[in-house]
Amino acid sequence: MPPRLPIARVRNFLQLGLRTRTMSSQPSVYVTRPDVDASGLELLRKSCQVSTWSETLPVPRAELIRQIAGKDALYCALTDKIDKEVLDAAGSQLKCVSTISVGYEHIDVEECKKRGIRVGYTPDVLTDATAELTVALLLATNRRLFEANKQVFNGGWKSWAPMWMCGQGLKGSRVGLLGFGRIGQEIAARILPFKPAEITYTTRSPRPQEAAAVNARHVDFEEMLRNSDFIVACCALTPQTKEIFNAAAFQKMKSNCIFINTARGGVVDQHALYDALKNNTIQAAGLDVTTPEPLPLDDPLLKLDNVVILPHIGSADIETRKEMSRITARNILAGLVGEKMEAEVIL
Numbered sequence: 240m241p242p243r244l245p246i247a248r249v250r251n252f253l254q255l256g257l258r259t260r261t262m263s264s265q266p267s268v269y270v271t272r273p274d275v276d277a278s279g280l281e282l283l284r285k286s287c288q289v290s291t292w293s294e295t296l297p298v299p300r301a302e303l304i305r306q307i308a309g310k311d312a313l314y315c316a317l318t319d320k321i322d323k324e325v326l327d328a329a330g331s332q333l334k335c336v337s338t339i340s341v342g343y344e345h346i347d348v349e350e351c352k353k354r355g356i357r358v359g360y361t362p363d364v365l366t367d368a369t370a371e372l373t374v375a376l377l378l379a380t381n382r383r384l385f386e387a388n389k390q391v392f393n394g395g396w397k398s399w400a401p402m403w404m405c406g407q408g409l410k411g412s413r414v415g416l417l418g419f420g421r422i423g424q425e426i427a428a429r430i431l432p433f434k435p436a437e438i439t440y441t442t443r444s445p446r447p448q449e450a451a452a453v454n455a456r457h458v459d460f461e462e463m464l465r466n467s468d469f470i471v472a473c474c475a476l477t478p479q480t481k482e483i484f485n486a487a488a489f490q491k492m493k494s495n496c497i498f499i500n501t502a503r504g505g506v507v508d509q510h511a512l513y514d515a516l517k518n519n520t521i522q523a524a525g526l527d528v529t530t531p532e533p534l535p536l537d538d539p540l541l542k543l544d545n546v547v548i549l550p551h552i553g554s555a556d557i558e559t560r561k562e563m564s565r566i567t568a569r570n571i572l573a574g575l576v577g578e579k580m581e582a583e584v585i586l
């Protein structure tokens with residue numbers, strides 16, 4: 240982990256007038272979520288003028304465009320699309336954008352690069368929480384926890400029955416991971432104690448050292464689709480992975496396959512997933528991410544029993560979210576004074 244930025248140093252730098260600004264015109268930061276953990280906002284308030292959107296729902300785009308004008312830094316979330324229009328509205332003084340997320344596909348990083356705007360994000364800190372949630376979702380899906388829980392309330396639970404609510408165990412199964420970065424590796428490490436027959440991973444280039452630590456084997460996408468009992472999407476959303484799980488991919492999966500997605504809704508063609516679940520082309524799916532988010536209440540996926548859907552809570556562990564708030568703030572403080580950010584997107 241990169242060394243923490245000495246906050247006192249940044250504060251002194253800003254406050255002792257090493258900048259051309261005066262105290263009354265401290266750098267200005269716009270924060271798009273008022274409900275991020277206060278510890279991050281407090282860090283910013285020590286040396287910056289902080290204004291925040293006031294509601295818990297995402298800031299409307301027109302308001303973001305209005306508020307960002309003249310700001311030195313932006314503290315945003317994955318619900319905010321930071322594109323050319325927003326950057327134009329900000330003005331040339333904008334020095335950095337820092338998102339409270341590991342994913343940054345909502346930020347036009349090419350536009351940022353052109354303008355010399357630095358981009359901070361929050362990898363690493365959320366790896367364990369996201370891996371934990373992935374395993375929780377996998378277990379909830381393969382052991383049919385939500386379906387079973389419903390039976391307790393709706394009278395479906397008449398008696399213990401030998402084959403009722405049975406699911407497919409991880410033991411002896413083949414688990415395929417699309418993506419083998421920090422999160423993928425931690426998912427593999429957590430699955431290993433469930434004694435799968437094999438863990439495979441699909442990435443552009445093999446990562447033998449990391450794979451050896453979890454007994455994972457590199458396979459191509461085709462092999463992963465055809466041989467896995469569980470497929471977990473834990474990759475970034477890129478032009479290469481966009482809707483990689485399409486009708487053709489679901490057709491290749493085994494009929495007992497359980498598909499888990501804690502990456503991004505965009506890696507899946509959701510209509511194709513619906514068809515695959517409805518027609519039992521695959522057995523079940525567990526999704527922490529969908530397109531769109533939130534999923535409309537009349538979405539056909541919500542009518543199926545063989546899908547578990549969570550509202551994008553991968554990193555929603557209290558300590559994790561608190562630290563994400565602080566890292567987002569520290570990234571901004573570093574960006575404002577031209578120091579190395581704690582976690583910076585390489586542009």
Ligand SMILES: O=CC(=O)O
Nearest residue numbers: 339340341342554
């Ligand atoms: O999905 C969550 C994140 O990118 O942090």
